[in-house]
Amino acid sequence: MARYAKGHKTATRERILDVASKRFRKDGAERVGIAGLMAGAGLTHGGFYSHFRSKEELIREAVAGSLDHSRARLTRIAQTDADGFEAIVRSYLHAWHRENPERGCAAASLAPEIARYSRQTRAAFENKIRGLIEVIAAQLSGSDEDARRQRAIAIFALLMGALQLSRAVADQKLSDTILKSGVDAALTLGRCGRQ
Amino acid sequence: MARYAKGHKTATRERILDVASKRFRKDGAERVGIAGLMAGAGLTHGGFYSHFRSKEELIREAVAGSLDHSRARLTRIAQTDADGFEAIVRSYLHAWHRENPERGCAAASLAPEIARYSRQTRAAFENKIRGLIEVIAAQLSGSDEDARRQRAIAIFALLMGALQLSRAVADQKLSDTILKSGVDAALTLGRCGRQ
DNA sequence: TGTACATCAGTGAACGCGCGTTCACTGATGTAC
DNA sequence: TGTACATCAGTGAACGCGCGTTCACTGATGTAC
Numbered sequence: 001m002a003r004y005a006k007g008h009k010t011a012t013r014e015r016i017l018d019v020a021s022k023r024f025r026k027d028g029a030e031r032v033g034i035a036g037l038m039a040g041a042g043l044t045h046g047g048f049y050s051h052f053r054s055k056e057e058l059i060r061e062a063v064a065g066s067l068d069h070s071r072a073r074l075t076r077i078a079q080t081d082a083d084g085f086e087a088i089v090r091s092y093l094h095a096w097h098r099e100n101p102e103r104g105c106a107a108a109s110l111a112p113e114i115a116r117y118s119r120q121t122r123a124a125f126e127n128k129i130r131g132l133i134e135v136i137a138a139q140l141s142g143s144d145e146d147a148r149r150q151r152a153i154a155i156f157a158l159l160m161g162a163l164q165l166s167r168a169v170a171d172q173k174l175s176d177t178i179l180k181s182g183v184d185a186a187l188t189l190g191r192c193g194r195q
Numbered sequence: 196m197a198r199y200a201k202g203h204k205t206a207t208r209e210r211i212l213d214v215a216s217k218r219f220r221k222d223g224a225e226r227v228g229i230a231g232l233m234a235g236a237g238l239t240h241g242g243f244y245s246h247f248r249s250k251e252e253l254i255r256e257a258v259a260g261s262l263d264h265s266r267a268r269l270t271r272i273a274q275t276d277a278d279g280f281e282a283i284v285r286s287y288l289h290a291w292h293r294e295n296p297e298r299g300c301a302a303a304s305l306a307p308e309i310a311r312y313s314r315q316t317r318a319a320f321e322n323k324i325r326g327l328i329e330v331i332a333a334q335l336s337g338s339d340e341d342a343r344r345q346r347a348i349a350i351f352a353l354l355m356g357a358l359q360l361s362r363a364v365a366d367q368k369l370s371d372t373i374l375k376s377g378v379d380a381a382l383t384l385g386r387c388g389r390q
Numbered sequence: 391t392g393t394a395c396a397t398c399a400g401t402g403a404a405c406g407c408g409c410g411t412t413c414a415c416t417g418a419t420g421t422a423c
Numbered sequence: 424t425g426t427a428c429a430t431c432a433g434t435g436a437a438c439g440c441g442c443g444t445t446c447a448c449t450g451a452t453g454t455a456c
Contacts, residue, residue, distance in 0.1 A: 009398090028225065036441095044400070045401090046403090046446085051399095054443085107363075111356075111360065112359055113223060115296075122365040129360065150372065151376070153376040154357065154377055156360070158352055159356070162349065162352035164352075167306075167307070168310040169324065174321060185346065186349075188384065204431090238432095242434070243411090245433075
């Protein structure tokens with residue numbers, strides 16, 4: 001093969017990123033191999049390095065891309081609903097999100113793993129997390145912008161932590177309780193600045 | 196070698212568990228190999244399977260053991276301080292904890308990974324998490340026991356999530372802000388039932 | 391219009407390596423006689 | 424007290440396998456003449 005239409009290589013790259021992003025979130029970046037990934041994109045493993053310098057670069061870009069999607073989705077959800085904040089909280093701590101990690105928040109799937117990668121990868125992650133925090137902060141009331149940001153940080157930590165716990169326990173009843181408790185607490189934190 | 200003193204095998208087993216528990220929390224269970232683990236305990240890899248049926252059994256027991264320690268430590272910290280709840284929150288979201296995962300909370304290091312293991316492993320994790328939640332709930336006020344438990348669940352999720360985020364970002368200033376925001380929010384949630 | 395050549399996305403064999411797991415074996419000690 | 428044997432925690436070679444990465448190659452198309 002050769003000399004494809006303009007934009008063909010970019011399209012292939014996007015396809016690899018899309019497959020990677022989903023598999024990383026589902027199985028963890030560690031567990032996913034390059035060969036299987038490329039096969040999932042309809043290619044052979046050898047071509048990988050003409051698209052990415054290394055597996056870690058792929059992880060960096062796949063995580064960044066999926067967090068961009070998360071940000072866009074949360075923004076959309078917030079705009080659609082009358083109470084944007086509550087809509088964000090309920091959609092994040094929803095059973096659907098718990099059961100479909102491959103379509104969900106990369107931070108919830110990969111945060112501890114990312115903490116073990118290079119500074120560059122952590123910086124890329126950080127950059128996107130700042131964006132998510134911004135989206136949440138924009139839904140909070142209160143005159144002090146810094147205080148809103150700090151509350152948004154804690155709320156995001158709570159959402160992420162609760163989703164992880166709901167996935168890690170064996171008992172479905174406890175898992176449901178975790179989601180419910182997370183929603184209640186997040187709404188409490190969201191209302192603290194309102195009066 | 197052979198015919199060691201009574202309790203020798205148990206002591207070796209404990210040593211393997213101790214090394215495993217620390218390495219799993221530091222590097223992730225996935226990244227840690229049996230051979231290196233056994234070498235760290237002063238042994239060769241072949242003997243591993245006379246102590247554990249499989250790597251996953253080791254993960255299960257190492258995580259359970261370290262969560263037992265976490266529970267004991269949090270209980271002690273709560274008893275030492277005048278405000279037991281605040282002491283728990285501040286010690287969990289302390290820079291020392293962020294920088295020493297190998298000595299810290301296994302849930303914060305491994306939650307997404309545990310979510311991908313077998314039901315048996317998730318059940319073992321769940322059992323210990325229930326214990327941690329109990330310790331937190333015991334520090335909360337409010338007459339409704341169920342409500343205290345639910346708040347404790349959310350608080351633990353918040354603590355775990357905030358610690359993970361503080362480890363995963365590159366910028367130290369943001370990392371510090373995450374810890375601080377987590378403390379503030381956890382204290383807010385802890386006080387909600389008090390009036 | 392026809393021929394020779396350059397391009398380059400993708401192929402697939404090969405690299406060294408570490409993984410989890412199995413198993414025949416070692417050898418110092420305790421026990422039986 | 425001395426000898427033969429059983430025990431069994433730990434050893435280390437070997438198993439098949441998949442990993443991330445490299446690289447010489449393919450072959451369909453676009454371009455130059």
